Structures are given as C-alpha cells and as structure tokens.
Amino acid sequence: MRRAPRSLIELTLPVIVVGVVVLTLPLFLPSFVASLVTKMMIYALFGMSLNIIWGYAGIPSFGHAAFFGVGGYAAGILVLRVGISSFWINLVLAVVVTAVVAAILGIPAFRVFGVGAGATNPIYFLLATIAFGELLSRGAIALRPLTGGSTGLAGIPAADLGLGFKMTSGRYYYLVFVVLVVCLYLIYRIVNSHYGYALRGIHDNERRMQALGYNTWLYKYTSWIIAGAFGAVAGVLFAHFGGIMVPNNLAMMTSDIAFLLVILGSTTTFFGPIVASVVYVGVEYLASIYLPERWPLIFGALFVITIMFLPQGLGVEILRVWRRVIRGTA
Amino acid sequence: MSTALVTGLNGLSYAFILFLLAAGFSLTFGVMGVLNLSHGALFMFGAYIGLQVVSQLHNFWVAIAIAAIALAVIGFGLYFFFLRHLYNKVPEQAVLTIGLSYMIANVVLWIWGPVNHMGQEPGVLAGVFKVGTLSFPIYRLFIIGVGLLILALLWWVQDRTRVGAIIRAGMDNKDMTVSLGINYGLVSTLVFLLGMALAGVAGILGTPILGSYPSMGDNLLLLTLIVVVVGGTGYIQGTMLGALIIGLLDTFGKAYIPQAALFFSYIIFLVVLLVRPSGLIGRKVF
Numbered sequence: 193m194r195r196a197p198r199s200l201i202e203l204t205l206p207v208i209v210v211g212v213v214v215l216t217l218p219l220f221l222p223s224f225v226a227s228l229v230t231k232m233m234i235y236a237l238f239g240m241s242l243n244i245i246w247g248y249a250g251i252p253s254f255g256h257a258a259f260f261g262v263g264g265y266a267a268g269i270l271v272l273r274v275g276i277s278s279f280w281i282n283l284v285l286a287v288v289v290t291a292v293v294a295a296i297l298g299i300p301a302f303r304v305f306g307v308g309a310g311a312t313n314p315i316y317f318l319l320a321t322i323a324f325g326e327l328l329s330r331g332a333i334a335l336r337p338l339t340g341g342s343t344g345l346a347g348i349p350a351a352d353l354g355l356g357f358k359m360t361s362g363r364y365y366y367l368v369f370v371v372l373v374v375c376l377y378l379i380y381r382i383v384n385s386h387y388g389y390a391l392r393g394i395h396d397n398e399r400r401m402q403a404l405g406y407n408t409w410l411y412k413y414t415s416w417i418i419a420g421a422f423g424a425v426a427g428v429l430f431a432h433f434g435g436i437m438v439p440n441n442l443a444m445m446t447s448d449i450a451f452l453l454v455i456l457g458s459t460t461t462f463f464g465p466i467v468a469s470v471v472y473v474g475v476e477y478l479a480s481i482y483l484p485e486r487w488p489l490i491f492g493a494l495f496v497i498t499i500m501f502l503p504q505g506l507g508v509e510i511l512r513v514w515r516r517v518i519r520g521t522a
Numbered sequence: 523m524s525t526a527l528v529t530g531l532n533g534l535s536y537a538f539i540l541f542l543l544a545a546g547f548s549l550t551f552g553v554m555g556v557l558n559l560s561h562g563a564l565f566m567f568g569a570y571i572g573l574q575v576v577s578q579l580h581n582f583w584v585a586i587a588i589a590a591i592a593l594a595v596i597g598f599g600l601y602f603f604f605l606r607h608l609y610n611k612v613p614e615q616a617v618l619t620i621g622l623s624y625m626i627a628n629v630v631l632w633i634w635g636p637v638n639h640m641g642q643e644p645g646v647l648a649g650v651f652k653v654g655t656l657s658f659p660i661y662r663l664f665i666i667g668v669g670l671l672i673l674a675l676l677w678w679v680q681d682r683t684r685v686g687a688i689i690r691a692g693m694d695n696k697d698m699t700v701s702l703g704i705n706y707g708l709v710s711t712l713v714f715l716l717g718m719a720l721a722g723v724a725g726i727l728g729t730p731i732l733g734s735y736p737s738m739g740d741n742l743l744l745l746t747l748i749v750v751v752v753g754g755t756g757y758i759q760g761t762m763l764g765a766l767i768i769g770l771l772d773t774f775g776k777a778y779i780p781q782a783a784l785f786f787s788y789i790i791f792l793v794v795l796l797v798r799p800s801g802l803i804g805r806k807v808f
Contacts, residue, residue: 495621
C-alpha cells in the first residue's frame, strides 16, 4: 500500500523544490505571507505527528490537541513561571513533560483499544481520547495561577536561542523551518524503520502480528508517546509563534484541526498533512478576510467535503498526478 | 437537608434530559454501528426549532411534536446523504459528523444569534409543588415523568417486542440476523430516526432549564459520551444508570464544590474505562 517511490528523482525533486521555495519565500513576499507559511509549517508538523499513529499504526486519536497544548503550555510556563528562557532547554523539557503525560493517558486509552473485536471498531478509543483533551483543558482553566485560567497564558516571549541572538518574526520562520525539517526527517526514519513497518503490520492485521510474536500493545503504546512528543514540538513552536496558549488549544476544537489535516491530506501518504496544512491555513486566512463570521461553517464544510468527495485525501491525488508526470517525461 | 432534596430533584430532571439525549446516541451506536458526533448539535437545533414554534404558535405540546418530527426528518437526510455511504467506517463517520456539528452550530448562530434563549414552561406546569416547607418546581417533576415514561417504553420495546428481539439479535450477530430474512437495515434506520426524535424532545424539554445557545451542543455531546461510556451501550438500563450517575454528580458537584465539579464526570469516566471498559451495564457490541 505505502510503497517507497521507485526512482530517486520522484522523491528528491519535490523535496528540493519545496525546500528551496520555502527558504527563499520571505525574500520575495511580504511578511504576512511568511507568517502564514510559519503557521502552515507548525500545522504540518502537528498533522504529521497525528499521522504517525493514525496513518501508520491505524489509531485514530481524537484528542491529539492534548499533546499540542501540553507542549505549548509547558514551554510557556517554563519561560514565564519557572524562568528558564532558553528555547532549546524548554523544547526538550516540554517534549519530556508531554511524553510523560502521553505515557500516563496511554494506559487507560489502550485498555479500550483492544485486539480483534475492539481493534476493528475504535469507537471507545475515540470517546476516551476526546475526554482526555477536555479533561486537560478544564485542568488548564482550573489551575489559574499556573496557566492563566480561561483567558489563557499570555505574553509568551519570542524564542530565545541564546548567544545574544535576537529573535524576529523573520528569523522565527527559519527556526520553524529547521525544526520542521529535523522532525520530518526523524518521523520519516521512524515510519520507515523496522519499528514503522511493525506499526503498519498492526494496522493491517494485529492478530497476525501477535502470532508472529510482536507485543502489539507495546508498539501501539510507544507510537502514541512518540506521536505525542512530536505534537508537543508543534505546540512549543505554536506557543512562541502566537505568544499565547488558551485552554481551547488542548480541547476538541484544536484536535479537530489535526484530524482534518490528516484526513484531508490522506492517511496513506507521508507528506499528506503538509499539503493539507497549506490548504487549511490558506482557507482559514481567506475566510478571516472575507467571511470571518462564517468560518465554523466553512471549517465544518471542509470535513464534509473531504469525507464525501476526497476520501483518499489530497496526498494520494497529488501522488497520482506526480507519478503520471514523472513517467510521462522519463 | 432540604436544599439537598431540591438539588436532588434538579439533578434527577437533568439526568432524565441526559438520558433522552444519550439513549438516542447509544441506540444509533449500538444498532447501526454509527458514531454520530453531531447528536449534540442536533439536540441544540431541536431546542431552537421548538422555541421558534412556541414563539409562533404559543403551544408547547405542538412544539415538542414538531421538534421531534423535524429532527427525525433531518436524521433521515443525514442517513440518506451521508451515513449510508459510510457503513462500517467509524473514523470517517466521526470526522463527517464533527464537521456537520460545526456547520449546524454556525447556522444556528447565524439565524438566532449568540444570546441564550430560555424557554418558558407551559402554564399548566408552571409554579411549584409544596411539601411542608420544601417547594419543588412542577416542571422538573414533569421532565422526570416524561423521562420515566420513555424509559419504560424503550425498556418494553427492548425486552418484550419483536422489534426489540430483532435489535438484540442484530447486535449479537448482524449477518445471521440478515440471513434469516429480516430487514435489519429498515429496523436500524427506524431506530436511528427514533433516536433523533428523542434528541428533539430532549432539546425542547430542556429549554426552560438549560436554555439554548449555539455552543450547548458541544457541552452536551461530551456529557452524552461520558454517560454512554459509563453506562455501557446496548442496554437501555445501562444508559439510564449512566445518566443518573452523571446527572446527579454534576448537579451536586456544582452545588457543593463548584471548582471541582467540572472534573467529577471525567474522573468517573476514566475510572470506568480503566476498570470496566464495556460500561457498568453494557454488552460488548463490537
């Protein structure tokens, strides 16, 4: 199903083209476009992180914002309340905190994500993960001294890279780009490793994987923690991008964005969520200019259109066209 | 003590509204295998339709009937245009219905605005019922009565009728049921429409207590999910038990420990998931 591209051009050409375009974009275009692209990159990482468990392991989590939000809140709290200013230390600590949260929540979550009968119908798992996000967002509202309560944790400063490097929004663009590239490389290596193939095997037939001697629970549980860790990186980038984290960043509204990114992008291609985040942020921007009041209607319609008319996702469609182009010219 | 009794009554009436809502959700989920996350938004839509009818015709009873019929019709549309094509694809159903609930909430906001519209109970049911020094609002007693009636009806259908037998058989083994020549598709569609109608009834019944505002769908959807998981799916008595626990817990929590009230339902939910994933009274549907 998820075959590696045959020729080297097929894979490297788009990567290089996209990389060069993204790197040179801020030189030609006004800064608000760069800011949109920064947001696209953050959402791309957010979507990719969910795709690790959804697309590869076949675990559709409905509460992925929990990790995004915990990561973002952790970074904000470390800067504002604890007083650690270094971006790098905060990034690592936020990822560790989120991984711990994921490890705790994973225990009840995978109790209901059974093998066989349970695995074919993940309704209870969906319900459980929805509740995690809500529980954490209510926690963020209740722990006012730490999190700023329902108005959110405001005034998160620009990322401090140390060595007297002054952060601007133009430079933040490149920081996000670098972090995204590193994360994409790591995710790519993970999903194309022995471990990643085991996850795909579990997706296709968990019983058979068990028969082959795999501890499938452990694979699913660890993939959930890994996905949470990458989601936290997206959350940290987001916290420094907007300067504020609100309880909604942990809850359903934000989880739904991740869900849309994966399903619109396609669960069967690696780069799908990147394409989807470009579309999503673009549509959101246009809506914010022309029809700000109807945004939830448009947002909802994106879900419906995707499911009814693009069930495979944009990634698969683009791949099909691209393969035809490559084979046509070669 | 006296306030505890009044709070208990409030909690019970709230529990019965949750029951009506969750019963529809759980029936759809158990019988059709469909996860309808727009159930909360449709409940809210039903409340608005009911209020509109009340303001035009000044008749609460007609409003209940129209809200129920309108939601059944919407439910049929939902089934015909969307869910029919997504059989056995749970994540897809979830994504689709989440999208629909955003759309419904925004359309409601568009038509009726963001203000919380409180419903007015009909004159017959206004006022209070006095026992000594305690006074109970009659309307809340009425909700409990309606809830009990519907509970009894559903329970009877489930255990004593042919339709109930078909539903139970279908949940045990759908293919076998179909192979016996039973039109299970028809039965499950009708059950789905019944569930939607119940949501409409719950919506309009709830307006004098909960009001109606565009974001209420999300809040009630989450409570419904918790009720269904705590109670278990597949049995109407499980849904009732879940609704009682969550309704009473939420009401007493808000009355006595408002800061922590938000968490109680979720903690119960997590404990049930950990200890008894199939719910307190539930069959393994899937």
